[in-house]
Amino acid sequence: MSSYEKLYKRILACLLSLFIGGMFCINVFTPNRTYSDSENRMLEQFPPFSIQNLLEKNFTPTYEKYISDQFLYRDFWISLKSNIDRTIGKKEFNGVYLGKNDILLQKFIRPEKQDMTSKINAINTFQLANPAVKTHVMLVPTAISMLKDTLPKYISSEDELFSINQVRKSLNTDINFIDVYPLLSSKRQEELYYKTDHHWTTKGAFYAYLELSKSLNFNPNKKESFTINKITHHFYGSLYSKTGFSHIKPDSIELYEPKEAINYKVAYMDEGVTSNSVYEMENIKKKDKYSVFFNGNHPLVKMTTKNTNGKKLLVIKDSYANALLPFLLSHYSEIHVMDLRYFNEDVALYLQNNNIHEILLLYNAITFFEDPSITNLSK
Known part of the structure; x- marks a missing residue:
């Protein structure tokens, strides 16, 4: 050298x-x-x-x-x-x-049989213990199922729909499974999911609301009854955060606001905070702009309206529900919203104390199969 x-x-x-x-x-x-x-x-x-x-x-x-x-x-x-x-x-x-x-799609991992069985058993056990409560389940397919034509060639999108179908077939016959896939699939050319985030868009949630109305027995409001406002053109979501790409363009967020105003109050029960809007508009200035809906996730939220029909609904959910819940305000006197990831009390007792006889479990498929908190339903 x-x-x-x-x-x-x-x-x-x-x-x-x-x-x-x-x-x-x-x-x-x-x-x-x-x-x-x-x-x-x-x-x-x-x-x-x-x-x-x-x-x-x-x-x-x-x-x-x-x-x-x-x-x-x-x-x-x-x-x-x-x-x-x-x-x-x-x-x-x-x-x-x-x-x-440049569409980002969250990977779906087929759940272990034991994990899936424990979640199904929890829902079935809860329904059998509360037969007077009408129970609905909606598992929303994510973009990997709806936008399968955009996936790399070697990736299969069948696992998610297969797993959702396994749940549908395994639920008690008295549980109403709401299949939103056909309607969303027919609208797949529209922007139903964000390109940079794992959530569906407000438009996707609106179509699910239309399907939901058939099972929850209310007349849905038509699209023409809303003013659609784009509140930001600079939304980079959770999937963008995971990848760190710098070349991808941001998403827009739309709000469907009823032309005929609805008088309601939102109470965040654990925080002891009330609001007259389901939207936290200040969050548009933050990174997590999707938290404009309800200021993110909370253990328990109660929405009270001036509706005199006396109808009450408990929604047990993940963050997908946040964009859909505002559409329900004109159809109920009270809507109670529970996130089992943070709510640790007895669900059946809560229903009894609040005289609620109808519940909706609304999750996106990935969260449902990955998050163990749904098993808390039957405890």
Whole structure:
């Protein structure tokens, strides 16, 4: 090896050491971030150290997550990696597929048989224990089923519809399963799902509302009875946050506001807060713009209207329901909204105390099969 080669390698080693050392020092002295706007989640903080945690191997994994979350210019490195992967032809990124026309689609993982059975049993057990309560179930297919033509060629979209059908066939005969797939499928050329987010659009929720009216026995309001307002053209959703792409265009969010005003009140029961609107318009300024609906998810929400028909409905749901619930206001005196991920009380007792005799379980398929909280229904 010549003296020039030795000098080159020494200089390269020094520069690499300086870079690593510099990055380490900057990371050490840079204040920790608590929240990532681009990823829309809380970031890991420095874990408490103890000899016991170290010996039990609890400290190291958490510390690795902390280093990963707090690494300097993390968002830049994530975006750089995603765009390099896209350039070389990769189509799956952190559980998200990159479809045609830059549509992002959340990956569906077929649930384990035991997990599916436990959820179905929970619903069936609840219905058998509360026969006077009319029970409806709507599992909404996600974009991976509706927009299957945009998927990469090697990806199958059949697992989600197969799993939904398994639930439908396994529910008690007294439980009304609302199949929204045919109607949504017939409208698939319209913008029923966001391109950058895992939720359906307000238009998709409107079509589901029309289908829902057949089972819940009310006359739905026609599209012409709403004023449709685009409240933002700059919505980057959850799937965008997972992939870190910089080339994808943002979505728009629409609100369907009734031309004939509805007088109602929204009470966030656990927070002790009331509002005269289901929309939190200030959230349009935030990263999570979908939280314009009900200011996000809450354990328990009660909506009271001036409707004199005396009809009450309990909706047990995930965040998909947030865009659909405003359409129901003109049809009920009271709508109670429960999220079992945060609500830990007895559901049957709540129904009894509030004299409610009809419930709707409304979930998107991915959340239903991944989230174990639905089993709390029968506890």
